[in-house]
Amino acid sequence: MLEIDNIHVNYGRLQALRGVSITVAEGEVVCLVGPNGAGKSTTLAAIAGGVTPHAGSIKLQGRSLVGLPPEAITRLGVSLVPEGRHVFATLTVAENLRIGGFQRRDRGGAAADFERMLGHFPRLRERLQQPAGQLSGGEQQMLVIGRALMTRPRLVMVDEPSLGLAPMIVDQVYEILLSLRRSDGLTLLINEQSSKRVLQFADRIYVLRGGRIQLHDRASNLQDGKAIMEAYFGFGEQPAPATGSAALGGVAE
């Protein structure tokens, strides 16, 4: 469904991505893992139109996305939930949600989806008229996911959904993402720092470091976590962790 072929992205003289190739098939959950500065956010931004690669191609079902403005890419069915949530703090929860639906042709569908989102995230219903800036971190994360879904995407990209949230909340967020994938037929592309979660939820995993893909495999093949750790940190043999893959939980910077 999504084919990224050898893209290079620079920020001025800084080479952020040096030939990254990723594919995502319809209905899959693909995760990008890697340390800070590896290029994970840049990859998602490139797909969504926030930055433009100066080489390489990005194709959504055969149609090139490179050079299109972000709003056009969203209308093609790609929705990005950027890092740090980015709720519109001075707008109400209801307004935040509704915004995603404004560009849709089907007003009825948008209204129905609005109700559906409130069904998925009941806590939001209680706070509909409150400014979104007053919500807790977890609630904001629910809000921005719901808001992104209001654009009726086929591909949802989430950048670091666990950042700054308590593990219990993160669990909830992931459960919702996966159930939405099932109920709405979504494809998910997720950036994660924690390889433990990634191993639980992903179908396929890419490990990025230094703007390049260091490792790419099905999650089922990477369950012992060793290969991921090597690719993540970029060196050879590591002493085996005392309690196996559980010790990788929350491998952040």
Place this chain on the structure above:
Amino acid sequence: MIGFLQNLIDALSLGSLYALAGLGIGLLFGILRLTNFAHGDFITFGAYALIVPSLDVMATKFIGGWPWYLMLPVVAALVVVMALLSDLLVFRKLRQASAPTLMIASFALGYIIQNTILMVYGARPKAIDMWSNLQQQVAIGELRVPQLQLVTIGATVVLMVGLSLFLGRTSYGVQMRAAAEDFRMARYLGIRANFVIGLAFAISGVLAAMTALLFVSQTGTLSHMMGVPLMLFAFIATVIGGMGSLVGAVVGGFAVGFVSVMLQAYLPEDLRSFRDAFVFTVVIVVLLFRPSGLVPTKALAQRV
């Protein structure tokens, strides 16, 4: 007491003009981070659209002679076109530019508009008779208030309420507010950048046109530099009120109007011609204590 109330109404009337002009500027600043130094010249353009192009000192009304229900929309439309053209020709390519670049660009644009008007209409200020019947006074209790001042205040209230409803209740308004808060995120949600920006310029143009009409009625003169002090006071209003906040622009506008009128009324005679200097000094003193303005917004703070 009567004198004070009289001055208060004067202040509200003048403040309304500054608030309107400040709103026009604040809108563009909020969404685009653009300090539009050409806004005063949009106002001048709107004013000159009322008369027939000529070098005469006594202006012959053109659109200015039409009935108000035709004149208002037509003048507004003309200024909106000017504003949209400005975006298309100048500001669109400068979307990623730094704040100083945008400032100079708008300054240059304003300079071009000013001098084009100068070329077409001549340098001498022109007298124009707009709604002078509204100079008649109306009695409110013991006060004698020129109708025009009431119209000014009333018109401003209507425009502000209209803008407020637009921003709060319509989907376009929500989009604009979202774009003003986080432009990039708004685009990621499908909001068309150029559309929202065009809308901002258009509304700014409408506000400029209305400001022009009210200003010309009050002063009865046209000059190619008439927009400059208005623009300056409007900017001072936004800075004092708090940049990035529409409420701040309005509060600032009324504050500046209030200070200006009060100084005019209560300064000793020989200092009165320095009134503007005093107003600016008061502003600078206020800024010393509240550099981010009277109505603080989080819009501009850089998070560390």
Place this chain on the structure above:
Amino acid sequence: MNDGRLMRFAREWWPVVSLGLGLVLIVAVVSQLGGDQTSVTLTEMLIRMVVVIATYLFIGNSGILSFGHVGFMCIGAYAAGWATCNPAWKQLMLTGLPVFLREEEYPFLLAVAGGGALAAVVALIVGFAIMRLSGIAASIATFAFLAIVNSVYSNWDSVTAGTSSIIGIPQVVGPWEALAFVLLSMVVAFVFQKSRYGLMLKASRDDEVAAKASAVDIVKVRLIAFVASAFLVGMGGALYGHFLGVLTVDIFYMGLTFITLSMLVVGGIGSLFGAVVGVLAVTLVVEVLRALEAGITVGGNKIALPQGAQEIGLGVIMVLILLFRPAGLTRSREVPWPFVRRGAKPAGEPAEHAQPAE
């Protein structure tokens, strides 16, 4: 001194020396070849160059756009004019002047220094408030400052003759006098930008948060640049008064502000080279437009641009530069070192900053 140190010294000062030599050459050639009118244009250009260089000192290093420098020019011009013009006339017309100015006549250089000093003092007071504001608010405040100066000077009849003129100022400024001050300003600007304060200021321009975290006192550093800049601009104003012989308040407002800013923008807002080149380029363009306004006769027909074409033309050029070459003609770089080291590539001064920063 051995070769190495001499070379290093030459390389370090090259940007200023090259410009200075170039200007001396230009002035020498033009004043030899040209007549009186050219000499007038040349002098006016050089005086404007003093102002533009001084403005660059502040804007280029701090990244804060200032619209108020012409206000300082006005202050300096009038201060110097008060000092040197005829006491008999002053006692009649400018009764508001303090006695030491009204009844005395002072030498030219002292007057110029006084003009600069008064401007600097005003800058210190006003800057104390303005430099605390954010970049955008500060720029707006400088615009307001320009308006205040204009308003005060237009109305303070007893001291400035209000909207009429101060006359009888000795016209002692010609191209070489103006050039001397240009060279002085260049040296001051260059020394500043290489100094500790210049570096701190540029750091704050590029990243305010990082600069603050490195204990840079941003307000103080901005204020120093602002005051130094105002001092030079004030002197430029003084020169202008002693070039024109007559002073009126309305010459120090929008038109002059626009033309000096356009000179800086066209040349390159981030370098000394840019300031100088900008003045040369814009003067050329304005002279061409002025000639076209006067009209050229082609085969018996007179073709002339309408009045006002100068200003509009300059405005359009400004916009074009901002759209297509925002760092200016010089790309905001200093004069490149032209000599090739054995085996090495010619190195230009690294671009200070490609675009005016936030």
